[in-house]
Amino acid sequence: MEELTSRINEALAREEERAERIASTARLTVLGMLSLIAILNAGTISVAANIMNFGALAVGYGYGLAVLVRIRRRKYRPVMKYLTSCLDVSLVILVLFLYSHIEIASVALKHYVFLIIFPLIGLTAFRYDVRLALVTGSTAAVLYLALIFYLTFTGAVTLTSGGYHRELFTAEVTVLGQVTKVLILVAYVALIAYLAARSRRLFERLVSQEVHVQIQKDLIVRELEIAGHVQSQLLPRAFPDLGALHLFGKVEQGRFVGGDYCDFLKLSDHRVLVVVADVSGKGVPAALIMSEVRASTHVLASLGLGLVEFVKRLNALLLKSTDRKTFVTLFVGEIDMSARTLRYLNAGHPRPLLYRDHRLSSLTRGTIPLGVTAHVPQLILRSQPFPPGAMLVCSTDGISERRNQEGEEYGEERLKAFVESHVDLDTEPFAHRLLEEVIAFGQGRDLDDDITVAVAKWLPE
Numbered sequence: 524m525e526e527l528t529s530r531i532n533e534a535l536a537r538e539e540e541r542a543e544r545i546a547s548t549a550r551l552t553v554l555g556m557l558s559l560i561a562i563l564n565a566g567t568i569s570v571a572a573n574i575m576n577f578g579a580l581a582v583g584y585g586y587g588l589a590v591l592v593r594i595r596r597r598k599y600r601p602v603m604k605y606l607t608s609c610l611d612v613s614l615v616i617l618v619l620f621l622y623s624h625i626e627i628a629s630v631a632l633k634h635y636v637f638l639i640i641f642p643l644i645g646l647t648a649f650r651y652d653v654r655l656a657l658v659t660g661s662t663a664a665v666l667y668l669a670l671i672f673y674l675t676f677t678g679a680v681t682l683t684s685g686g687y688h689r690e691l692f693t694a695e696v697t698v699l700g701q702v703t704k705v706l707i708l709v710a711y712v713a714l715i716a717y718l719a720a721r722s723r724r725l726f727e728r729l730v731s732q733e734v735h736v737q738i739q740k741d742l743i744v745r746e747l748e749i750a751g752h753v754q755s756q757l758l759p760r761a762f763p764d765l766g767a768l769h770l771f772g773k774v775e776q777g778r779f780v781g782g783d784y785c786d787f788l789k790l791s792d793h794r795v796l797v798v799v800a801d802v803s804g805k806g807v808p809a810a811l812i813m814s815e816v817r818a819s820t821h822v823l824a825s826l827g828l829g830l831v832e833f834v835k836r837l838n839a840l841l842l843k844s845t846d847r848k849t850f851v852t853l854f855v856g857e858i859d860m861s862a863r864t865l866r867y868l869n870a871g872h873p874r875p876l877l878y879r880d881h882r883l884s885s886l887t888r889g890t891i892p893l894g895v896t897a898h899v900p901q902l903i904l905r906s907q908p909f910p911p912g913a914m915l916v917c918s919t920d921g922i923s924e925r926r927n928q929e930g931e932e933y934g935e936e937r938l939k940a941f942v943e944s945h946v947d948l949d950t951e952p953f954a955h956r957l958l959e960e961v962i963a964f965g966q967g968r969d970l971d972d973d974i975t976v977a978v979a980k981w982l983p984e
Contacts, residue, residue, distance in 0.1 A: 640667075769980050775970065797854075801852045823837060869890070880912075883946075917976070954976045
């Protein structure tokens, strides 16, 4: 609750400063309009009246600019709104007072300048402050009543008991006319105060809703960060030791959690299982399925199954736990150092690259992704020689589909060129360098998808 109140007050303070900027600009705009009127009427009124008009305008411009400059320099103080608002209406009453000394005194109580008070009081509604509206309106009413009392007390004006006709069409000032003017002013002030109160309630409600949404968003982000941390624990941080066969894999998550997975499972002292998978979709649903793929992979690998049976059982498990809209692309390969071979199956996954005998080639894609149908068609086990010096590079589509600002994809050709130019690197620096290049290719754009690379390299004898 305290945090909510604090945020509401901060938002009100920012809005109040913004409103004061608007009021300062509006003040200068009104002064500009009055200046134009004063210039147009300069030839029809006395010198004294011109001096008074332009003097009042000069005062208005002076403090108006001073307030605007102070606000722009971020030195706004809440008390300024009371000073500026009360000074605005006081300046209008001062002009009326001066008119009573250079013209017919009754003109001061009938002059159109009095109407300027209304928009000046109206500006207080932008501050969402009822007290400001009441203080400004009360100041205007009290000063105007004081002007009436002063002119009546000094004998400059005699209040008569006539009706509106005498007030409007003669030089006389009537009690009914002035009381009506004051009542209209009081009613207007009450209206502005009501609007200010209602606006404040609406503003506080909007801020409360915004703060609530932001708090919920922060909680979700925090939970996703925790989920991302938990998921990162599921990815391999240590890799099997098979002597000259160096292994390394890395997943860069696009946003908190994702559906990419890579792993290396040691089957014997000379055999290792390479697994790279990509769950369709993004976010938490993909991450949950990814965790299931990981668990199932570890269980199935421990059973000593052949790769064909491994893929069939994994497909069956996915069909039971996912809907038909969800699928998993998978590459699973077995490197046998004693036989110097790579046996593999590819279920709809981007084609891994194999560097061997100073030549780079793409492995066959193979069957459809898993989790689509009970029967996996064309599930054919393939084999490639994997002698010392060979290097296997597996990735997910987040690498090839990474786009730059112009919408151009990183693509398979750039990936091939990178492999050929960095094939001398060991697996870990190779993977880090590739991920850095792919991320940099996006020219500052956030990752739209997870990017994953898994590398197996048999160091030359």
